[in-house]
Amino acid sequence: MKNQDLIAALEAVPEKRLRLVELARELLKPGGEVDLEACSTSPLLEEIREAVEEAEAYAKQTGELRWSLARLLS
Amino acid sequence: MEPRKTALLTLGYRFLRATSPPSLRTLGAWLTVGEPYAVFKDLVRQYLSDKEAEILALPHASMAGAFSRAFSERYFPLLQVALGGELPLERLVCGIPVEVYGLQYDDYHELPQNRPGMAVAALFVDFEEYVEEGGIRVALLDVCRRWLPEALLKKLRKGFDPGFLEFALEDKPEWRGLLHWAFKLINEVGLFFFATCMGDLYGNSCHSTGPPEWDPDVVANLTSDWEECSRMLEEEKSFYTWLEEDLAARAQELITYLEEKCKDWQKLNKPKT
Numbered sequence: 001m002k003n004q005d006l007i008a009a010l011e012a013v014p015e016k017r018l019r020l021v022e023l024a025r026e027l028l029k030p031g032g033e034v035d036l037e038a039c040s041t042s043p044l045l046e047e048i049r050e051a052v053e054e055a056e057a058y059a060k061q062t063g064e065l066r067w068s069l070a071r072l073l074s
Numbered sequence: 075m076e077p078r079k080t081a082l083l084t085l086g087y088r089f090l091r092a093t094s095p096p097s098l099r100t101l102g103a104w105l106t107v108g109e110p111y112a113v114f115k116d117l118v119r120q121y122l123s124d125k126e127a128e129i130l131a132l133p134h135a136s137m138a139g140a141f142s143r144a145f146s147e148r149y150f151p152l153l154q155v156a157l158g159g160e161l162p163l164e165r166l167v168c169g170i171p172v173e174v175y176g177l178q179y180d181d182y183h184e185l186p187q188n189r190p191g192m193a194v195a196a197l198f199v200d201f202e203e204y205v206e207e208g209g210i211r212v213a214l215l216d217v218c219r220r221w222l223p224e225a226l227l228k229k230l231r232k233g234f235d236p237g238f239l240e241f242a243l244e245d246k247p248e249w250r251g252l253l254h255w256a257f258k259l260i261n262e263v264g265l266f267f268f269a270t271c272m273g274d275l276y277g278n279s280c281h282s283t284g285p286p287e288w289d290p291d292v293v294a295n296l297t298s299d300w301e302e303c304s305r306m307l308e309e310e311k312s313f314y315t316w317l318e319e320d321l322a323a324r325a326q327e328l329i330t331y332l333e334e335k336c337k338d339w340q341k342l343n344k345p346k347t
Contacts, residue, residue: 058098
């Protein structure tokens with residue numbers, strides 16, 4: 001694979017906005033401490049759980065991609 | 075790649091390296107604290123409702139410690155209070171981190187290092203058949219040589235059977251502390267706090283059960299168990315203090331009494347012809 005093709009393929013990967021990062025922005029107080037009251041309410045508890053699962057899956061897939069790229073380039 | 079894009083990526087890379095933003099795993103750990111916190115709030119409401127506002131207003135890192143201290147004063151001792159540290163809230167909600175006092179293997183080996191009253195009192199008890207490894211009594215006798223004359227040590231070479239001590243000390247409430255110590259040494263106290271050792275709950279072996287679950291009935295049972303244990307501990311302490319006032323004289327007084335009682339015990343246990 002040519003470098004240019006690889007860069008083009010990577011550029012074609014759509015942007016992914018993780019809900020976990022959005023939630024962190026919403027649930028961290030200005031001082032950086034977690035808003036425990038908000039985090040412990042039942043609808044958000046479920047949302048956080050799903051967001052963590054999504055982030056874990058994303059991290060796993062990114063890891064696999066990184067491993068594949070490293071193999072390709074070696 | 076365009077030079078502008080490369081420059082932006084380099085800038086972004088340098089910024090991320092310099093500011094060390096939290097990893098996704100860290101973010102996840104921060105936000106999932108809501109789950110144990112919800113359980114923690116229920117525990118505070120259930121067991122320390124009068125302190126709810128005070129505890130929940132504290133910074134996150136101090137909440138579990140404040141709860142444990144207040145809980146230990148009102149019910150029974152929790153682990154972190156005894157260790158003087160802070161147990162994480164996430165661990166606190168997993169089960170009651172109860173502090174237990176049952177003797178473990180190492181505790182027997184440390185008997186000679188205990189306060190003098192405790193070490194001398196242990197000599198009065200024949201507990202060796204309950205401990206796997208011998209030699210503990212030899213070390214105890216050796217350390218007690220500092221306080222007791224050889225003639226006394228000779229009489230305590232084996233110690234007294236706990237069953238006999240129970241009979242002999244029946245009408246001696248001031249010496250009941252010795253009896254409690256004797257039954258702890260042979261692990262025959264039917265109270266959770268003395269019958270359970272730390273390894274039973276928190277050890278790494280497959281036999282460790284983990285802490286008991288947060289349940290009002292369990293808390294009530296442990297509280298009543300602890301009341302009895304506290305009373306026993308007080309009696310033990312007061313016995314050691316009495317003994318330590320003059321170790322040789324008090325040990326001699328005790329032996330004289332027990333030897334006298336031995337005659338009654340032998341008469342009682344004499345086989346009928």
